[in-house]
Amino acid sequence: MTAATADLLPMSSPDPTGVRDDLLRFTTAGSVDDGKSTLIGRLLYDSKGVYEDQLVSIQRSGINRSDGPIDLSLLTDGLRAEREQGITIDVAYRYFSTPRRKFIIADTPGHEQYTRNMVTGASNAHAAVILIDASRGVLTQSRRHTCIAALLGIQDVVAAVNKMDLVEYREDVFAAIAKEFMELAGHLGIANVYAIPVSALRGDNIVQASMRMPWFDGSTLLEYLENVPVRSVEHTRPLRFPVQYVIRTDSRFRGFAGRVASGVLHRGAAITALPSGAKSRVKSIVTFDGELEQARPGSSVTVTLEDEIDVGRGDLLAADAGLPQTSTSLAAKLVWLHSDPCQHENFYLLKHANRIVRARVSRILHRVDVNTLRHLPASTPQMNDITAVHIETTLPLFFDPYAQDRIMGSFILIDPMTNATVAAGMIEGKVESAHTSPAAQGRTRLEERMSRNGHPPAALWIVNRQPLATRIERQVFEKGWQVQLVSNAEFRNAELNPVVTMLQRTGMIAIFSPATDDPDLRNAITAIYGEQ
Amino acid sequence: MDGLLWQQSLGIALAAVIHMGARTQETRARMRTNHLRELEAESIFILREAAAEFSKPVMLYSIGKDSSVMLRLAQKAFFPGKIPFPLLHIDTSYKFPEMIEFRDWYAKKLGAELIVHTNRKALSDGANPYDLGTQKCCGLLKTRALLDALTEGSFDAAFGGARRDEEKSRAKERVYSFRDSQGQWDPKNQRPELWSLYNGRHNKGESIRVFPLSNWTELDVWLYIAEESIPIVPLYFAKEREAVQRGNSILLMQQGVHLLPHERTQKIMCRMRSLGCVPCSGAIRSEADTVPKIIDEMIGFRRSERENRVIDHDEEGSMEIKKREGYF
């Protein structure tokens, strides 16, 4: 055989922190002519991400709209011509790397379909670069870009205040823009906000620190991108492992393949499989390269379990301590992506974490102003609208709110007739407000509450162990259940009987935590709540 | 940071790791930290997703380095099980003999099912790149052959090793690329892709091309080949070969490449940067005869790999046109 085998050459040294942060996905946003193409071209060019023959072909094209030696905006300009031909480009991806990191840029062109495009580009991004033209300041579009970044849960946003050369590199111009931007982003709840004065055309503060703005001692854009944290919190959350594929072999091997969405998968860890609720432990974490002790968020692995429980594609393995919420009724923000507006009588297919269920938009609460995130009157979702809605699914979803978990909190809607992807959704939680199905009338019954809550009312009696009671209340609440702790202090002066009755009628799980055992009271509660 | 500095630091890093020598499987399994691991995990996710959602997927196997990487990822995705779909090679009959030899050896070694499809009809009607020109020849021997093979096997998904960094027009390509019942790509009607929620729904006759390597660059592919010791066709390694210099291209003297009147063959130290059909794949002058040397060369030498392909230069935007017709 003549095939040559590559010399063995493991590339990078293990990162002592174990955090996988050497790939950053970021999105860029800017209005037309803010200099976004030039800026990306500059990043690629200065970090040597451009091929010689591409430069030659740009020079050969004879086009130069810039006053530099070479028009860097043309490097990313495959799109301009296509736009003119009416080809939809929602996102174009660009790649470059430095010794520190590999970067994937989700570049979102387009003006009319801006919301759709930017939402798509931002969906996988850890950070967003928002271009602001220094000579024009923070415009409505800049606000829109920042709002969308916030909506899509991007926690690291940097304003590249561009064309500083046009404002004589003045510090006061930059400071005013930076202040306005920081206030806006802070107001929108974005955790980490930064601003950098740059000139994409001249290369100031993109890769090299600018000599022309000695008053700025912050990072250049590239330094910022090399250091912004990636996946910094997912591993602290409870385990979520959506099963993608079941691997069986002749030798009775049965493994559940998937990608860890959040939390750390440990060998030996106690897990609950949903929807069955069956419990087991992780027996092994199998990969082609050997078995692992643990797998971090983002790892694609295969899990075997101690027990023979029934698990298939679309099921979820979750940490025993800290299960996701379960409901058929969700409150969500919906971004409509298709030119056919939402038909809210119709069923759509909803894809969420490897699972497809039938779903209906049951209620439209309000539309969101994409420039401010303020509420507008409700209307049928149309292309590029962001709408707060309720979704009813035919089977329960196991989810976490999008703000906590982008994988477990996101979904798409597919039109079953055309197979088109029509909407993207971000789950906020279960529907809490009273929801009336047309048949139901009169006073709400306990059965209805039970089916809404997903559990029957129950009472716990925990004597003189307030911290334990508090912990249980917290855990039960995190499961998404209705729970109320009645603490020692409340025992002393309250008339307990009517209170307990009300708690039971609302379907509450009540935790009573008196300082001393009081058999009379305990019997009274048992009488109201029943024997379990 | 200036370019020289980064080249140097990467060079030093490379030199350092080369000296570390072989590692055990176990150590490598624990070394899940660099960006290749992230790319790998994403690609495995894509492979599993498509294998789960389509009724009959197939993997387009072109024998090139990207295919080799894709194949390794498929092994990983379904380990310890076998790769749950066949490999399909579209053989134009103008491939380098070393490619065919490698293909048969490797498929056998992996125990993978290999389907080889050739447009016999076109060949017996005399289709060849010399008389037809590359455009027409590709249309018949690659595109038509591919579409026929997909229909024949009633495959509803085909994995391809294309990368978005390969060519400008691919920058916007989806991971799941929808094709109508003619196998054609409609740029105006592609589905938005958010998070990792791919939409593989299709009607009978329609299909989806799935690109697990979308986010890899050429350098990533080489780094991965090095790290994983993935076997590749020896044509990628520099060697003195009988060749002819034609314009900017170096053509290897194989498979009926004919000399033009004033041309002479020479021994040239060269290697292939991407593999295709003999008459349409140019070699590059190079001394790089190992994977680390190829990586070193790549870092210093920045030309997009398709430059050496005669096919893309045929006509401005020719890649785009081919894609619409059903070529990858």
Ligand SMILES: Nc1nc2c(ncn2[C@@H]2O[C@H](COP(=O)(O)OP(=O)(O)O)[C@@H](O)[C@H]2O)c(=O)[nH]1
């Ligand atoms: N003076 C100045 N002009 C710039 C700068 N960046 C971009 N431009 C120019 O602004 C115009 C629009 O730039 P382009 O990158 O195409 O903007 P895009 O529409 O946001 O992609 C071009 O003529 C650029 O040369 C800058 O930093 N300073």
